[in-house]
Each structure stands twice: as C-alpha cells, then as structure tokens.
C-alpha cells in the first residue's frame with residue numbers, strides 16, 4: 001500500500017529526505033524545460049545560492065527586458081516624435097540593471113531564509129516581474145528628459161548638421177548599447193545553457209532520489225513485513241512457550257502427585273511391615289511367655305512334687321519321732337519320779353524340735369503360696385498337715401501338762417477353728433460384695449458409654465491391592481483412644497476442569513486404624529461381653545460391604561466369637577470361686593430371604609418353600625421366634641442348642657473330640673482340659689455352620705455374603721450361697737454385605753435376596769432410630785424384618801419386664817478408594833445409629 005510521502009519521511013530509518021524542492025518544482029505543473037521562464041530560473045538561482053553558476057555573478061544580465069515587440073529601425077525611430085521615441089537610458093540602464101540585480105539578490109536573500117512554500121516562491125516571481133517592468137519604464141523617462149533638456153532641445157530646427165551629429169552620436173551610443181545588449185544576450189544564453197545542464201543534473205538527481213526513495217520504501221516495506229513476520233513468530237513462540245510451560249507445570253503437578261502417592265504407599269507399606277513386625281514380635285513374645293509359663297508350671301510341678309516329698313519326709317520323720325517319743329514317754333511313765341525332770345528336758349528339746357519343724361512347714365507353705373496361689377489342693381493338704389502338726393503339738397502338750405491344761409488347749413484350738421471359719425465366711429461375703437460392686441460399676445460404665453455403641457474398623461490392603469482411600473485420624477494419639485476419622489473422596493474434576501477434593505469427618509465411640517489386630521479390637525468389646533455374665537442381653541453386629549472383613553473380625557483367629565468364648569470361660573472360672581455356677585449354651589442361625597435356618601442343623605432342608613407361592617400362603621417357618629412378655633426371653637423353635645459349659649458327660653455325639661478332658665472337666669483341678677473342650681467345641685460349631693452354608697450355596701451363590709448369621713450364646717448363672725441368679729444372651733451377628741445392588745438389574749432369586757437384605761438392613765436402622773426416639777417399645781417396628789424380630793430383646797431396647805439390652809455396631813470398611821461410595825454409605829448408616837441415644841440399660 002502506498003503511503004503519503006510525509007508518512008514515509010517519518011519512517012525513514014536513515015533519515016534521508018528527498019530534496020524538498022524537487023516536489024515543488026515538479027508540482028509547478030507540466031511545464032517543460034524550455035517553458036521555464038527566466039524569472040523562474042533567476043528566482044531559483046537566487047534561492048539556491050550554491051546551485052547557481054558562479055559566472056552569473058560576474059556576468060550579470062543587463063537587466064534589459066527582451067523587447068516585447070519588433071524593434072524599429074533607426075530611420076523609423078528618427079521619424080518619431082520625442083514623446084513616442086524609444087526610451088533609451090543613459091545612466092538609468094546601469095542603475096536599472098543594478099537595481100534589478102539588487103532586487104533579485106534581495107529576493108534571493110529573503111527567499112533563502114524563508115521556507116520552500118510555493119506561495120512564497122510565487123510572490124518572489126511576481127516581485128521580479130514588477131521590478132523588470134519598473135526598470136523598463138525608468139530609462140524611457142530618462143531618455144525623454146535628456147532628449148528634451150539636452151540634445152534635442154539645444155539644436156535649432158534648421159541646424160541639420162548639428163542634428164545629424166546628434167543623430168550620429170545617438171546612433172553610436174545605440175550601437176554601443178546594442179553591442180552590450182548582444183554581449184548580455186550571449187551571457188544570458190550561456191547562463192541558460194548552464195541552467196539547462198543544471199536542470200538536467202537536478203532532473204537526474206530527482207530521478208536518482210526517486211529511485212532511491214522507491215528502494216528505501218520497498219526496503220521499508222520489506223523491513224515492515226519482516227517485522228510483522230518476526231512479531232508473529234515471536235507471538236507464536238511466546239504462545240508455544242506458554243503452552244510448553246503449562247504442559248511442564250501439568251507434568252510437574254502429576255509427577256508431584258505420583259511421588260506423593262508413591263510416598264504414601266511406601267509409608268503405608270512400611271506401616272504394614274511395621275505392624276507385621278510388631279505382630280511377629282507379639283507372637284514371639286506370646287510364645288516366649290507361653291514357654292516361660294510352661295517352664296514355670298514345670299518348675300512349680302517340680303517344686304510341688306519336691307515339696308510333697310519333703311512333706312512326706314517330714315511326716316515320716318514326725319511319725320518316727322512321735323513313735324520314738326511315745327516309746328520314751330511310755331518308758332518315762334514306767335520310770336521313777338526321779339527321772340521326770342530329765343524327761344521334761346527331753347520333752348522341751350522335742351518341743352523345740354517340733355517348733356523348728358513348724359517353722360520349716362510355714363516356710364514351705366510360704367514358698368508354696370508365693371509359687372502358686374491357685375494350688376488350693378496343695379494348700380488344703382498343707383492345712384491337714386498343719387492339723388497333724390497341731391495334734392502333735394497338743395499331744396506333746398498333753399504329755400507335758402496335766403489334764404486341765406490339755407482341755408484348755410483343746411478349747412483354745414476349737415475357738416481358733418471357729419474364728420477361722422468365721423473369717424472365711426467374712427472373706428466370702430466381702431468377695432461377694434466386691435463382685436456386686438464390680439457388676440454395678442461395669443453397668444454404670446456401660447450406661448455412661450451408651451447402650452448403643454458404634455465402632456469403625458478398616459481392614460488393611462490385601463495382597464496386590466493398591467490405591468487406598470485417604471483417611472486421617474485427627475485424635476490418633478488421644479489417651480482415650482481414637483474416635484474420629486476424616487475420609488477423603490477420590491479427587492474429581494468439575495465441568496470446568498477444576499479439581500474437587502471432597503472430605504467427610506466422622507466421630508464414633510471408637511475408630512480402629514487399618515491393621516489393628518482382632519485381639520486389640522476385642523479388648524474394647526470385653527466390657528460389653530462381660531455384662532452378659534452379669535445378666536444383660538447384648539448384640540454385637542458386624543456391618544459392611546462384602547469383603548470388608550466382617551467374617552474375619554467375627555469368626556477369624558482371635559475374632560469376637562472365639563475371644564468372647566475364651567473371656568466368658570475365664571470369668572466363669574473366676575466366679576466359681578465366689579460361689580457362682582454357670583451353664584452356657586450355643587446356637588447358630590442364618591437369616592436368609594427372611595427365613596431362619598439352623599446352621600447346626602441339616603442344610604438339605606433349607607430354602608424349601610415354593611418360589612411361586614405367595615407370601616401369605618407360604619408354609620409356616622420351621623423355626624418360629626417367640627418372645628416371652630414376662631421374662632423378656634426370646635426362643636426359637638426347633639433350634640439346635642449345644643452345651644458348651646460345663647462340658648456334658650453323657651452325650652455320645654457331643655462333646656466332640658476331647659472326650660476324656662471333658663469328662664474330667666467338672667473337676668475344678670482340670671479347668672484347662674475343660675477350656676480346651678469348650679474351645680474345640682466352638683471351633684466345631686463354626687465348622688459345621690460353614691459346611692452347612694457351603695451345602696446351601698449350591699442353591700444360591702455367595703451364601704455367606706447374602707445372608708445374616710447369628711451366633712447365640714445363652715449364659716445362665718446361679719449362686720447357691722446367696723440364691724441369686726442371672727441370665728444373659730450374647731448375639732454375635734455377621735450381617736449380609738451392605739452393598740446396594742440395583743434391584744432393577746437383579747432377577748429371580750437374586751432379586752429376592754437383594755430385596756430381603758435391603759429390607760432387613762433398613763429395618764435394623766429404623767428399629768434403632770425408633771428406640772432412640774424415646775416413644776417406647778410399642779412404636780419400635782421389630783416385626784418389619786425377621787432379623788430385627790429375632791434380635792428384639794438385645795437391640796438396646798427395654799423388654800416388658802424392664803430388662804434392657806445393649807448393642808455394639810461394628811462398621812467394617814474396605815481401605816480401597818474404589819470402594820469409597822460403599823464405605824461412605826456404611827459410615828452414614830453408622831452415624832445414624834451413633835446419633836441415637838437410648839436410656840439406661842436395666843437388668844432383671
């Protein structure tokens with residue numbers, strides 16, 4: 001695109017400007033060089049002093065204007081009147097010339113200082129023209145004056161000769177003037193040719209400059225387009241750079257994220273390894289402890305047998321000495337009075353001897369007590385030895401003293417015996433009071449903690465499982481135990497690409513970190529299990545999606561079922577010393593499709609109802625649930641109940657393998673065998689249940705995940721001494737997987753299963769919510785599902801007889817981020833249950 005010259009001028013990098021006068025000259029119109037007027041040339045040469053030919057200063061033109069008309073001949077001129085004659089200057093020519101030159105110079109001077117505006121130049125040309133006209137007019141006036149006052153005026157008309165002379169002189173003068181005019185013309189022509197060549201030069205210069213201008217313009221255009229291209233390139237490079245930077249940033253963020261995730265994984269791995277190491281160490285410690293205990297037991301046994309041997313030795317020595325004494329006494333009796341004193345000395349020596357023996361016995365007893373307090377049989381035998389010793393002493397006394405003293409001694413001994421019996425009674429009474437106090441305290445503690453409690457447990461990552469959900473435990477170091485958890489949802493992105501990091505905080509009665517072993521979990525449940533012994537009904541329910549660890553926590557090694565049995569057995573043994581006797585029975589049932597099945601019965605008879613029959617016409621359950629409104633007891637008809645304690649002696653099919661041990665179990669000295677029996681019996685119960693479920697699974701897959709199992713323990717206790725009695729039920733429930741299967745996608749048996757599971761789990765939530773509303777038992781919808789109806793008396797409510805119960809909901813979570821939604825719905829269920837407060841539990 002062509003730009004105006006003024007703009008181009010401004011952009012000229014070199015600062016080169018086209019000669020300012022050239023456009024002016026060119027703009028003067030389409031005049032050719034021949035058309036250029038003398039005045040133009042004069043004006044130009046005047047304005048541009050250095051461009052003018054130096055010769056023009058020397059050979060100034062005469063200043064005479066070219067005759068506008070044809071010159072007259074001399075004869076013609078001679079015939080003219082003086083007024084009409086030519087105006088020939090005398091001195092005025094030079095003056096006019098000088099004037100004209102001066103004027104031109106003046107114009108030039110003034111023009112050179114002025115700008116190159118065409119207007120000003122035009123003014124200069126007009127001035128020059130005016131001056132030339134004035135110069136042309138002036139000489140004519142001078143000639144006329146001269147002619148009148150000088151030459152022509154002095155001659156008389158008749159003086160032809162004089163007038164001829166005048167004419168001759170005038171002619172000569174004119175010739176001179178003509179000659180000078182010719183010179184002047186030559187000079188002017190020379191000047192013109194100089195000007196012409198100068199004009200050519202200038203034209204050439206103009207052309208060169210135009211070409212140069214064009215070149216520069218095209219250079220400029222090129223430079224501008226280069227600049228444009230460079231700017232575009234730079235912008236593109238900038239954009240590329242920005243894009244690269246963004247990519248780099250994204251990559252960097254991703255890498256950081258990956259590194260963080262890797263670190264976390266490593267940390268967790270290390271934690272897991274640490275936990276495994278701790279577990280291994282614990283196992284080793286346990287083994288070492290067991291070995292030490294065994295060693296101790298062996299040592300105790302050795303010491304005991306040694307002690308027995310010593311006692312036997314002492315006894316035989318006593319017997320020998322007694323026999324010897326008896327002989328000596330007899331001899332003494334037979335001897336005379338004189339030897340009585342000697343005998344008395346001997347008796348004294350014997351007495352000393354007996355005292356030292358007594359000291360030995362006491363020391364032996366002290367050693368024995370310190371070694372094993374539980375060896376009550378040994379103590380009782382020691383007591384009989386003590387009695388023997390006392391009788392020996394009394395015999396010695398008898399020998400020593402008279403009849404009266406002997407009877408006094410006897411009375412003292414009887415009193416001491418009565419005192420000992422009274423002390424024993426008082427001790428038993430204190431123990432009973434202590435036991436009652438303990439039960440009350442335990443009840444108070446549990447009441448304070450609430451009748452419905454919720455624990456959360458996350459299982460560790462298994463095998464090659466990866467990508468755990470992020471969980472934080474804000475009060476991990478709390479001395480009261482961890483109760484809070486913050487679960488982070490997997491990072492998502494909004495429609496605008498913004499990162500969304502959701503997290504949810506929860507608080508429960510207890511939160512267990514991933515990897516907490518079963519044993520530690522049970523320690524927190526122990527108080528609740530203990531309260532069953534005290535006569536409360538308790539339910540512990542494992543809730544969570546399939547694979548979250550419900551079965552592992554309930555029936556696995558050190559799980560709640562085996563640990564509860566072992567804890568209850570040790571408590572039963574402890575209470576035996578305080579006068580309490582317990583009977584323990586176990587049943588194991590499954591609730592599947594709203595039907596109760598006996599897991600210890602025959603699996604082949606399960607799931608027999610006609611699928612097509614409607615619910616009302618369905619035949620009655622084989623196992624009916626019945627609640628006694630007076631006792632508050634729940635019974636299920638046709639249910640197998642296995643005696644776990646005391647081990648039965650008369651059932652040939654039951655007890656299972658440790659028959660001999662069981663037979664001896666009623667003997668207090670064989671508690672270990674009895675415990676072994678019960679433990680084995682429980683293992684066998686669990687095996688039988690698992691086997692039955694496997695058989696049933698041929699009809700319905702994944703039976704264990706799709707049904708609820710309930711291990712029911714009934715503990716009946718009585719204290720003959722006080723006439724007190726108690727009955728508590730412990731229900732250990734492994735619920736069906738809580739994952740919500742879409743009913744729309746399920747068909748046939750799976751649809752029915754899903755409906756039954758959803759119904760029973762939501763009924764469970766509703767029942768607990770209703771119990772928490774405080775509207776009373778009448779408003780609790782126990783009957784909405786078989787599960788809640790079966791557990792009615794142990795879900796935290798209060799039975800008609802005023803007996804109330806306790807519940808522990810154990811939420812099991814998968815650690816995987818992929819299972820986040822299921823974990824969240826479990827946590828929401830737990831929060832709903834945890835928010836429910838149910839009043840104080842009462843025992844009847």
Ligand SMILES: Nc1ncnc2c1ncn2[C@@H]1O[C@H](COP(=O)(O)OP(=O)(O)OP(=O)(O)O)[C@@H](O)[C@H]1O
Pocket residue numbers: 458459460462515516544545546547548549550551552553704705736737812
């Ligand atoms: N705390 C844990 N420590 C180690 N392994 C565990 C733990 N919890 C669960 N597991 C393992 O996870 C797997 C699934 O556990 P489990 O069978 O108990 O889940 P579940 O919830 O009972 O499933 P389902 O509902 O199908 O019966 C098992 O292999 C189990 O050994």
